[in-house]
Amino acid sequence: xxxxxxxxxxxxxxxxxxxxxxxxxxxxxxxxxxxxxxxxxxxxxxxxxxxxxxxxxxxxxxxxxxxxxxxxxxxxxxxxxxxxxxxxxxxxxxxxxxxxxxxxxxxxxxxxxxxxxxxxxxxxxxxxxxxxxxxxxxxxxxxxxxxxxxxxxxxxxxxxxxxxxxxxxxxxxxxxxxxxxxxxxxxxxxxxxxxxxxxxxxxxxxxxxxxxxxxxxxxxxxxxxxxxxxxxxxxxxxxxxxxxxxxxxxxxxxxxxxxxxxxxxxxxxxxxxxxxxxxxxxxxxxxxxxxxxxxxxxxxxxxxxxxxxxxxxxxxxxxxxxxxxxxxxxxxxxxxxxxxxxxxxxxxxxxxxxxxxxxxxxxxxxxxxxxxxx
Amino acid sequence: xxxxxxxxxxxxxxxxxxxxxxxxxxxxxxxxxxxxxxxxxxxxxxxxxxxxxxxxxxxxxxxxxxxxxxxxxxxxxxxxxxxxxxxxxxxxxxxxxxxxxxxxxxxxxxxxxxxxxxxxxxxxxxxxxxxxxxxxxxxxxxxxxxxxxxxxxxxxxxxxxxxxxxxxxxxxxxxxxxxxxxxxxxxxxxxxx
Numbered sequence: 001x002x003x004x005x006x007x008x009x010x011x012x013x014x015x016x017x018x019x020x021x022x023x024x025x026x027x028x029x030x031x032x033x034x035x036x037x038x039x040x041x042x043x044x045x046x047x048x049x050x051x052x053x054x055x056x057x058x059x060x061x062x063x064x065x066x067x068x069x070x071x072x073x074x075x076x077x078x079x080x081x082x083x084x085x086x087x088x089x090x091x092x093x094x095x096x097x098x099x100x101x102x103x104x105x106x107x108x109x110x111x112x113x114x115x116x117x118x119x120x121x122x123x124x125x126x127x128x129x130x131x132x133x134x135x136x137x138x139x140x141x142x143x144x145x146x147x148x149x150x151x152x153x154x155x156x157x158x159x160x161x162x163x164x165x166x167x168x169x170x171x172x173x174x175x176x177x178x179x180x181x182x183x184x185x186x187x188x189x190x191x192x193x194x195x196x197x198x199x200x201x202x203x204x205x206x207x208x209x210x211x212x213x214x215x216x217x218x219x220x221x222x223x224x225x226x227x228x229x230x231x232x233x234x235x236x237x238x239x240x241x242x243x244x245x246x247x248x249x250x251x252x253x254x255x256x257x258x259x260x261x262x263x264x265x266x267x268x269x270x271x272x273x274x275x276x277x278x279x280x281x282x283x284x285x286x287x288x289x290x291x292x293x294x295x296x297x298x299x300x301x302x303x304x305x306x307x308x309x310x311x312x313x314x315x316x317x318x319x320x321x322x323x324x325x326x327x328x329x330x331x332x333x334x335x336x337x338x339x340x341x342x343x344x345x346x347x348x349x350x351x352x353x354x355x356x357x358x359x360x361x362x363x364x365x366x367x368x369x370x371x372x373x374x
Numbered sequence: 375x376x377x378x379x380x381x382x383x384x385x386x387x388x389x390x391x392x393x394x395x396x397x398x399x400x401x402x403x404x405x406x407x408x409x410x411x412x413x414x415x416x417x418x419x420x421x422x423x424x425x426x427x428x429x430x431x432x433x434x435x436x437x438x439x440x441x442x443x444x445x446x447x448x449x450x451x452x453x454x455x456x457x458x459x460x461x462x463x464x465x466x467x468x469x470x471x472x473x474x475x476x477x478x479x480x481x482x483x484x485x486x487x488x489x490x491x492x493x494x495x496x497x498x499x500x501x502x503x504x505x506x507x508x509x510x511x512x513x514x515x516x517x518x519x520x521x522x523x524x525x526x527x528x529x530x531x532x533x534x535x536x537x538x539x540x541x542x543x544x545x546x547x548x549x550x551x552x553x554x555x556x557x558x559x560x561x562x563x564x565x566x567x
Contacts, residue, residue, distance in 0.1 A: 046515075154471040168409040189472070192551060207563070224563040226449045368462055 031161065138178030151187040153267065161190055168275040171308045177275070178268050178313055186267040191274020195240050198277055200235075201284040203229040209288040213352055228348060239340050244269040247314075247333070254321055260318040272313050276306040280341060287345060290352035299341050307334040400424045407487045410529040417533060419479045425486020428493050429458045435496050436560055448564055457560075461553045462486060469538060469546045476537035485550070488530040492554065495522035496561050503566055515562060523558040527551060 141148040161302045168182040207225050214220040255263055264272075283302040287295050311330050318326040399567050400423050433454035449457070459556040474481075499515045538546040 051455075151471050151473065155466075156545070159541070161545060189468070189545060193446060193468075194554075200552065200559075204559055222563075222565055224448045224560070224565070226560075251376065342492075368520045 011353070022304050049052045049256050113338045123244060148206045153186070155185060156187040156189055159183075161187070163345050164190055164271075164275050165194075165278050166270050167276050169305065171305060171312060172177055173312065174315055175261075177272055177309050178317060179263060182268055182271055186265070186271040190269070191240055191270055191277075194274050194278050194281070195236050198281050198284065199233045199236050201230065202344055202348050203232045205284045205288050209290060212288065213290050213350055232344075232348065235340075235344070236277075239336075240273055241270065245335055250329070251314075251317055254318065254325070258321045261318075272310065274338075280344075284342075284344070294354055295345060295349070299338075299345060303334070303338050303341060310334065310337065379439055394463065396421070396423060400427070403487050404490055407490045407529050410532045417476070417484065418436050420480045420483035422479065422483060422486065425462075425483065425489070427457060428486060428489045432458070432489065432493050432557075435529065436502060436564055441482060449560060454560065457556065458486075458489065461556070465549045465553055469534065470543050474534075474538045474546060481534065484530055484533045485553070486553075488526045488533075489557065491522040491525040491529070492519075492557050492561060495519050496564075499561060499564065502529075503564075511520050519562045523554055526554045530554075 145354055164177075164181045164187075167175075167177055171177070186293075206228065210225070211222055245268065248264070248269050251263065251269075279302045282297070283298050290293070310333050314333060315326070315330060318329045399419065399421060403419075403424055417496075420432045426542050435544065436454050437447060437451040458534060462482050462485040465485060466476075466478055469476065469481060470478065495518050498518050502514050502518075505511060531547055532548065534549060
């Protein structure tokens with residue numbers, strides 16, 4: 001049996017409705033493996049059979065080595081291509097499956113942290129990814145000054161990148177982007193090139209849109225506005241790296257105070273932020289349309305999609321915390337995202353109404369400058 | 375780029391011959407870019423003279439005048455230079471990180487030489503801009519730039535795609551597309567002051 005702090009983590013407090021007795025008791029995660037103290041009688045029901053934190057990897061590895069956990073069957077393939085990856089990574093390992101397809105509805109949208117089912121979905125992903133992490137942790141062992149170390153961050157295939165982009169465009173309630181798509185293989189390819197594309201998309205679309213808006217005026221002389229490319233690059237790359245850094249630092253700090261079940265590495269957070277910015281590429285291109293209403297509708301749609309991807313990713317990481325802090329974190333994340341999109345819209349795209357003002361500013365040769373600076 | 379085999383103490387024949395040989399090598403690679411077929415010349419005998427000549431030419435033609443007071447004009451010489459070289463280096467690093475088996479300078483060589491069609495497009499655009507401005511002017515330039523952009527992409531992928539693992543080809547080719555797209559955009563939006 002386990003000793004000391006390991007034992008505490010292997011024992012889980014049963015909520016009353018699950019234990020069925022009206023009074024909650026404790027169940028043991030690894031009862032079947034014979035690793036639990038005798039006085040704990042209950043085996044954890046399938047709903048709660050999850051590893052608490054990453055530090056339980058050693059516990060699970062130990063129990064799996066004894067081969068006592070009954071293979072509960074693999075989940076139905078939930079990603080398009082990642083089954084092959086996970087099979088390659090886990091050739092012999094058994095999976096603790098939480099759902100039986102007949103019993104547990106997978107996509108039950110509910111208030112976050114409400115029912116246990118939604119927990120299972122995310123934590124099931126947690127379970128699989130922890131397993132992959134256990135084996136993946138062995139692959140990132142090159143020292144950081146070698147080239148191979150950085151190659152591990154580009155270890156993605158084309159279909160994986162497409163899957164991740166698809167996942168960022170279609171947020172499904174209850175599915176965690178990190179656990180579902182990234183699965184301990186965060187890549188830097190997606191964030192870097194999505195940001196690069198976004199920089200040029202914003203700069204070029206802004207330039208085109210200004211050109212189309214001011215087209216009829218006699219005093220307008222087209223300029224490529226090349227300086228805005230470097231400004232866009234600074235803004236986008238700063239957002240894509242500094243905000244995840246701040247968020248990661250914040251989560252690590254909260255983790256030291258409150259035992260959170262789900263915790264993300266810095267690269268995973270960078271990855272989520274990078275892929276969540278993908279929706280802004282078509283948005284920026286569509287912002288060329290010089291109608292204010294259309295632009296604001298696009299802002300709302302893009303913010304809704306990427307904001308919900310971020311919120312659903314980070315809610316499990318702060319859920320255990322003080323409710324006010326958790327809510328404030330999620331609100332801050334979404335607010336910063338909105339600030340980015342509205343700021344880009346305001347700075348790079350001139351307002352279409354300027355074209356229809358009956359009187360321009362005083363001097364004709366200042367009209368273009370005034371319009372650009374609005 | 376090996377030096378001449380003649381002894382350094384032989385002043386009469388040493389200097390012109392390596393230069394001619396190098397120029398011929400550069401010209402031969404230009405031909406390979408203009409008529410891309412599966413050949414290893416660009417990769418095997420890489421050199422960076424061609425990319426340097428092309429980049430300097432492009433940057434000279436794209437820069438706005440130094441007396442320009444318009445803050446939001448086109449790129450400066452240094453900006454074009456930086457974009458081309460840092461873009462090429464970034465793409466090379468990207469393809470090596472993805473597991474490609476092309477060497478660093480070979481990739482720089484290919485990317486640099488494949489700017490040749492776009493440099494030709496720049497020359498044509500400059501000539502067309504001497505004529506009457508208007509929508510037809512723009513259409514001609516747009517057409518030329520699009521054709522040359524496609525030519526650059528085809529030429530560079532013919533050389534680069536084979537060096538990538540098969541399930542990552544698209545990941546390695548997309549940055550090349552972005553790179554030439556940005557250069558094409560700079561060429562297309564060039565307006566003389």
